[in-house]
Amino acid sequence: MEYYNFLCIDIIGSSIEVDTQLNNIEDLLKEIKDFLSTANEGELQTSFTGDGAIIWFRKDSILPLQLALKIHEKFPQCTEEQSFGLKIGIARDKVAEIQSAKSILGIPVWGKGPTFARRLCDLCDDGHILLDENAYKYFIENYGKITHDQFGFNMVDGRFFQDLGEFFVKHRKPVHVYNYCNTKKGKELFSFGNMDIPRDKRGLIDRIDINPDLVVPFDLFLESEALSLKKKIDNGKEIVLLDESITNLYHALFEDAKQYDSTNLLIPSKFQEYQLRTSYLSCQANMIRRARHEDFKSVRIMVLDKLLILKDWQNSKTRDLSTDFFRWHKEWGVTLLQIDPDRSLEIVRMLEDKLPTFYLKSTQMGFWKEKYVMQFEKFGTSENNNSDKRNRIWISDSNAQYYKNSELFLQELLSSKELWEIQFEDKVGVDFVKWDHRY
Incomplete structure (x- = not known):
């Protein structure tokens, strides 16, 4: 079993009119496809769900964070310009490649990586980008001093990460969660993420x-x-x-x-x-x-x-x-x-x-x-x-x-x-x- 990065994204907005929601989904999926088209074939595998996607990054890179930022740049969250809400969960863990798992997850892997990405996504409120501890440490340790050309700032600067501690997202299994966000616009910086602590969907009892x-x-x-x-x-x-x-x-x-x-x-x-x-x-x-x-x-x-x-x-x-x-x-x-x-x-x-x-x-x-x-x-x-x-x-x-x-x-x-x-x-x-x- 090897470590891989996974990203899960969902659209929020069940109360939005069907036609509007369909247009939102189409716009989002097009942005994801356009961004990922530059990646070499075989580096990733994507499964598009009804209102989002789960992506398996088969090669270690900073692509998951880049994609999250690109989506928030294109579809601003927690601002007056927000047209629809997005939830993004990013996790890193060991998985095994099993073809039979494709019928369950949409991607042929089995392990904690895609499962935790899905649970982090479920934990999100509008605009959150949440990471598990493995993903956070991987990005900080490998890309912490790099200013990315595409965005013009160090996208893995420690100031963008909030340590939220452990959340028991399912079956009382703890996940150490980090919130990736910036609400202070600058010359190069744009607003991304959500500064608020996510509502614990499983309730306080599972957190304490x-x-x-x-x-x-x-x-x-x-x-x-x-x-x-x-x-x-x-x-x-x-x-x-x-x-x-x-x-x-x-x-x-x-x-x-x-x-x-x-x-x-x-x-x-x-x-x-x-x-x-x-x-x-x-x-x-x-x-x-x-x-x-x-x-x-x-x-x-x-x-x-x-x-x-x-x-x-x-x-x-x-x-x-x-x-x-x-x-x-x-x-x-x-x-x-x-x-x-x-x-x-x-x-x-x-x-x-x-x-x-x-x-x-x-x-x-x-x-x-x-x-x-x-x-x-x-x-x-x-x-x-x-x-x-x-x-x-x-x-x-x-x-x-x-x-x-x-x-x-x-x-x-x-x-x-x-x-x-x-x-x-x-x-x-x-x-x-x-x-x-x-x-």
């Missing part, structure tokens, strides 16, 4: 290596917004969630967790109201129940003035909710701590001065150890408020810088000498004692 038990809660949480949400998470953008969705998110995040710590800016009664809407503490209790052992530790740090906490419990209108809050933490063994907001801010400033990469979206966070951190801008805000006041969050996994920064912040909080433990007894009420730092 998570416990199978989490599939249902993640499906419920993500609903139809899964793809745009994952893109936002990848780019570190904020997310606005309504109560039903955030309930399912908490279910998913707590499901496979072993340890959880958090900071909180809400007074106890408001926190408890939020719990009643979202089952936040119920999800945490289920985690504690599953992870129950003698050495189990969990803390919730209240970043509030002591007086606010006391007044909340003393107020007859909020006492019941406040009492439920304190009872829950006592029953489930979650240590309640208190630190003044000014001291918390001093810790943030100290870390910012000490570490150039330190930055937090918010000091209000939930920290699932070795898994995720979720930072909140308006934790506990009702979904009935205006959208600019809703609960905005940022989720980061354990490999992300935000997770590492959050871990540092929590470590500094927990080592502070100005940390107090909140103790509660029904008949006595709320008391604050210096924390012994046993954690």
Whole structure:
């Protein structure tokens, strides 16, 4: 078996009138045939499908990228001049030449090359040119310093490739995907490709290596917004969630967790109201129940003035909710701590001065150890408020810088000498004692 390059191309536009679509297909196929006519006979083999083509390049060359660029030059994508959408997938892998495979693929080969080219094409949105890792490395390593005469620029310059990471495009088989694009026109450059991350057609569940038990809660949480949400998470953008969705998110995040710590800016009664809407503490209790052992530790740090906490419990209108809050933490063994907001801010400033990469979206966070951190801008805000006041969050996994920064912040909080433990007894009420730092 030998390595070969494969290109798959499809036209998008099922809603276009039949006659117009036929003309588009004819124009595209003519452009492909004209471009490939310069290649020597036997260097490639093409199978024209109903609305595109799959091409087997039997000789190593830069022709696949050249063809993709030529097509985008002739039929601009993601611009006002776009007349129809195109999807292009380019893959490189070992294949065996088997004549019987022609009836299935249209070309007499069998292996991952044409299969991955087809799957990359399926993954594309309008205007995407997607490559697998083998094709990307082949072009970069062999043509990275060549300025191609036909286009007048180095078409394999690293700036044209976006590393999109792994996509599980079928049967949970990962394909490392690169996006080939340029949206900045120049003297020689024209616009090609699509800068946006492609919508993951198989859904987020197939992209994340998570416990199978989490599939249902993640499906419920993500609903139809899964793809745009994952893109936002990848780019570190904020997310606005309504109560039903955030309930399912908490279910998913707590499901496979072993340890959880958090900071909180809400007074106890408001926190408890939020719990009643979202089952936040119920999800945490289920985690504690599953992870129950003698050495189990969990803390919730209240970043509030002591007086606010006391007044909340003393107020007859909020006492019941406040009492439920304190009872829950006592029953489930979650240590309640208190630190003044000014001291918390001093810790943030100290870390910012000490570490150039330190930055937090918010000091209000939930920290699932070795898994995720979720930072909140308006934790506990009702979904009935205006959208600019809703609960905005940022989720980061354990490999992300935000997770590492959050871990540092929590470590500094927990080592502070100005940390107090909140103790509660029904008949006595709320008391604050210096924390012994046993954690």
